Amino acid sequence: MLLRDAREHLKDPEHQQVILSLLDRIRQQVTGLFQAAYDAGAIRSDIPINVLVGLYMGMLREAKSLPGTRPATSLVSVLFDGIARQAE
Template sequence: MGRKRAFTEEELLDKAEMLIIQHGYSGFHLKLLASHLPGARSTIYQYYANKEEIAAACMKKAMVRALIKAGYVDETDPIEALKQLLRVYMEEADLHYFLGDARKIDVSQSKKAEQNVGEVLAMLKHLRGQLDLLFDRAQKQGTIRSDLPISVMAGLFFQLINTPNTLQLPPHEWADYLFTLWYEGSGAY
């Protein structure tokens, strides 16, 4: 009969996600993770073979969370949908940092990590497609400028996530504030 695990896979991934956010992918290692979990370090290996597998699994979990939330966005009005998506992205702002590290994962170390990173990148492509369709619809409706490339507007839109909340507003209010600035611009009328 096997020994009882000191923590669940879910607990391991939650702790790993927190540590990757705090220390970055480069600063994350199994010894650090083990120091934040009960029980022996060897228990980690009952779930994952290495750092790459854990990081890729964390990224996938975070991406699935964002994809589910983005799937609930009502896309009837493209501008309102973009506003709702910004709220989702702000709630999942840590995902943005994860994605910056996705290409750092040495997928040659593990087929499992390679598969998870591939799935993360495919889900990111799906989210980007959702944005592109909303931008395209908004341009066709005349609710956003049609003289600017969608890729530029979407890139700027994504960068809103990195804007420090200097006003200390609740996340939804901060997202709405930034959306208004992005949508209406900062120039005089």
């Protein structure tokens, strides 16, 4: 969120390049984490890694507007448990 806010306010090309580089490094790290989980058999194999990364990164971008005091908990729950009602 900090990088998104910085990108909106720091308009010169040099700062924009630094911000884009940092965002790319974050995406690479997230991709590595998802790939490791995939390789370990911990996550579904029917959804491509790049789709999972895109969904995760999108959720992070929107986390600022989530209500409540613990948006990270909600993000992790949706990511790992989905949105379907849990069987009782």
